[in-house]
Amino acid sequence: MQSPMNRLMMALLLSLAGPLAAAPRLEVAPAAEVLQGEPQTLALSGATPGERLTLRLSRRATLPGIGPALLRAEALFEADAQGRIDPERQAPLSGSYAGVDGRGLFWSALPVRGEPQGVPAADAPAGQLLLEALGRDAEGAPHRVAELNLRWLPAEPLVQGRNVASLPGARLVWPKNAAAALPVVIVLGGSEGGSSTAVHMAEALAARGLAALALPYYSPPRWGAQGPMAPELPALPTSFAHIELGLLETARNWLREQPEVDASRIALWGASKGGEFVLAGASRIAGFKGVVAVVPSDVIWEGFDMQRGAMGQPSFSWQGKPLHFVPYQGYAEEVAGFMSGQPVLLRRPHDAGRASHAEAAAAARIEVEKIAAPVLLIAGSDDQVWDSGGMARSVAARRASAGLKTELMVFEGAGHGITSLGGTPTALNNAGPMKLGGQPAADARAQQQGWARTISFLREVLR
Known part of the structure; x- marks a missing residue:
C-alpha cells in the first residue's frame, strides 16, 4: 500500500504530465501532400496560451531569370486561449506579410542567400516544403519546437x-x-x-x-x-x-x-x-x-x-x-x-x-x-x-x-x-x-x- 507521501508525489507528477506532454504540434489540411495548385491551410496546436511562436515556411524553386533559389517566409504569432495559432483567423504580429491570410506564408516567400539552418535538403523531392515553429530560449535565441514536411505533387x-x-x-x-x-x-x-x-x-x-x-x-x-x-x-x-x-x-x-x-x-x-x-x-x-x-x-x-x-x-x-x-x-x-x-x-x-x-x-x-x-x-x-x-x-x-x-x-x-x-x-x-x-x-x-x-x-x- 502506498504511503500518503507517495500518493502525494504521484498526484503531483500526474498534474505535471499534461502540460509537459502538450508540446506544440504543426497541422496541415487537407493533407501534407497535395497536387500543386490545390490549397493547404496551416495551424499549430499545443502551445501555451499567450506564447509567441514564429511559423516559417521554406522551399526550393527555379525562378524565371534567377534560376534555382531558396525561398522563405515567416511570421510571428501569439497563441490564443486554447494554445492555437491559426493564420486563417489570426493576423501575425510581424513577419513576411500582414493581416489575416491563411495563404500568407505561401505567397510572401522571398529568395534568401546561402544555406541557413532549417531548409529542405538540396536532394529533397521536387515540391517539398519545410514548415517550422520556432520559439525563444532563455537567452532569446531562436530554437525549433516543431517541424513538418509538406509537398506539392507535380502533375x-x-x-x-x-x-x-x-x-x-x-x-x-x-x-x-x-x-x-x-x-x-x-x-x-x-x-x-x-x-x-x-x-x-x-x-x-x-x-x-x-x-x-x-x-x-x-x-x-x-x-x-x-x-x-x-x-x-x-x-x-x-x-x-x-x-x-x-x-x-x-x-x-x-x-x-x-x-x-x-x-x-x-x-x-x-x-x-x-x-x-x-x-x-x-x-x-x-x-x-x-x-x-x-x-x-x-x-x-x-x-x-x-x-x-x-x-x-x-x-x-x-x-x-x-x-x-x-x-x-x-x-x-x-x-x-x-x-x-x-x-x-x-x-x-x-x-x-x-x-x-x-x-x-x-x-x-x-x-x-x-x-x-x-x-x-x-x-x-x-x-x-x-x-x-x-x-x-x-x-x-x-x-x-x-x-x-x-x-x-x-x-x-x-x-x-x-x-x-x-x-x-x-x-x-x-x-x-x-x-x-x-x-x-x-x-x-x-x-x-x-x-x-x-x-x-x-x-x-x-x-
Missing part, C-alpha cells in the same frame, strides 16, 4: 501524352488512369511564347481528369545567361504579328482524329494574349463548349517584335487577312525602360493608344456576342500590362446584353500575374523591370479562386 507523373507532328510544339496529354475518351481543353499561353505555359497548364488540367492540348503559336528569341538564344520552336512565328486564328480550327480538326479524346466536347483556355486569341477565335469558329479567358483583351491589338518593337500590323489574322487593330502609343519609349532600368508598365502604351484611336478601337472590337458557348472571364483590377479588368467587364457587358451565359471574376487589387499555380510566390510578381501590377495578397487570392473556378467551370461545360 507530370500523373499524366501521359504525345507530341503532335503537324502542330509544332503541341502536345496532347491525358490522365494515366483514363478508361475512356475524355473531353479536351485547347490551352494557349501568352506573349512569353514557346511551350512552357501551355504544357504546364495542360498537364495541370490532365492531372484533374481532363485531356488537354498544349498549343504553342509563337516563339520569340530568348535571353539566357550567356546572352541571346535561338527561339525554342523555330517553326513558329518569331514576331507576334499576323498569328492565324484558324490554328484553333486546325487543332480542333486534328483532335477529331484522336482516340484518346471526345472531340464533340472541346473547350478553350487562354491567358493574356492567349485570352485575346481564344475570344477572337471562338467568335469566328463554332463548336466549342466553353471558353476561359484569363486577363484577356476585348480588342485586337497591334503586333510587336521583341527586337523591332511595335510593328504597325495586327497581332492576329483570319484566313490570311489582317484584322483591324488598336495601335500602341509610346510603346518604344516604354520598353526602353528594359535598358535604362526604369519600370516598364505596358498598360501605358495600351491605354494611350486606345484613347487616341477611338475609331480603330471600335473596328478592332472582338465580336464576343458571336460566341454561343459559356465564357468565364478572370482578370485583375490593377493589371499594369493592360487593363484586363476593364476589358473583361466590357466583354461581360456586351455578352449580357445579348443574353449569353458569361461569368466575370475581376479581383480587386490583383494584377496581370494571376495565371500560375503558386510555383512562383506572388511577392515576386513585380520584382523585375516589367511591372505586372497587383498586390501580392490579391494576386494569390485571384490565383487560388480563379483556378478553382476554372476547373469547376470546365467540368460543367464539358460534361
Whole structure:
C-alpha cells in the first residue's frame, strides 16, 4: 500500500504530465501532400496560451531569370486561449506579410542567400516544403519546437501524352488512369511564347481528369545567361504579328482524329494574349463548349517584335487577312525602360493608344456576342500590362446584353500575374523591370479562386 507521501508525489507528477506532454504540434489540411495548385491551410496546436511562436515556411524553386533559389517566409504569432495559432483567423504580429491570410506564408516567400539552418535538403523531392515553429530560449535565441514536411505533387507523373507532328510544339496529354475518351481543353499561353505555359497548364488540367492540348503559336528569341538564344520552336512565328486564328480550327480538326479524346466536347483556355486569341477565335469558329479567358483583351491589338518593337500590323489574322487593330502609343519609349532600368508598365502604351484611336478601337472590337458557348472571364483590377479588368467587364457587358451565359471574376487589387499555380510566390510578381501590377495578397487570392473556378467551370461545360 502506498504511503500518503507517495500518493502525494504521484498526484503531483500526474498534474505535471499534461502540460509537459502538450508540446506544440504543426497541422496541415487537407493533407501534407497535395497536387500543386490545390490549397493547404496551416495551424499549430499545443502551445501555451499567450506564447509567441514564429511559423516559417521554406522551399526550393527555379525562378524565371534567377534560376534555382531558396525561398522563405515567416511570421510571428501569439497563441490564443486554447494554445492555437491559426493564420486563417489570426493576423501575425510581424513577419513576411500582414493581416489575416491563411495563404500568407505561401505567397510572401522571398529568395534568401546561402544555406541557413532549417531548409529542405538540396536532394529533397521536387515540391517539398519545410514548415517550422520556432520559439525563444532563455537567452532569446531562436530554437525549433516543431517541424513538418509538406509537398506539392507535380502533375507530370500523373499524366501521359504525345507530341503532335503537324502542330509544332503541341502536345496532347491525358490522365494515366483514363478508361475512356475524355473531353479536351485547347490551352494557349501568352506573349512569353514557346511551350512552357501551355504544357504546364495542360498537364495541370490532365492531372484533374481532363485531356488537354498544349498549343504553342509563337516563339520569340530568348535571353539566357550567356546572352541571346535561338527561339525554342523555330517553326513558329518569331514576331507576334499576323498569328492565324484558324490554328484553333486546325487543332480542333486534328483532335477529331484522336482516340484518346471526345472531340464533340472541346473547350478553350487562354491567358493574356492567349485570352485575346481564344475570344477572337471562338467568335469566328463554332463548336466549342466553353471558353476561359484569363486577363484577356476585348480588342485586337497591334503586333510587336521583341527586337523591332511595335510593328504597325495586327497581332492576329483570319484566313490570311489582317484584322483591324488598336495601335500602341509610346510603346518604344516604354520598353526602353528594359535598358535604362526604369519600370516598364505596358498598360501605358495600351491605354494611350486606345484613347487616341477611338475609331480603330471600335473596328478592332472582338465580336464576343458571336460566341454561343459559356465564357468565364478572370482578370485583375490593377493589371499594369493592360487593363484586363476593364476589358473583361466590357466583354461581360456586351455578352449580357445579348443574353449569353458569361461569368466575370475581376479581383480587386490583383494584377496581370494571376495565371500560375503558386510555383512562383506572388511577392515576386513585380520584382523585375516589367511591372505586372497587383498586390501580392490579391494576386494569390485571384490565383487560388480563379483556378478553382476554372476547373469547376470546365467540368460543367464539358460534361
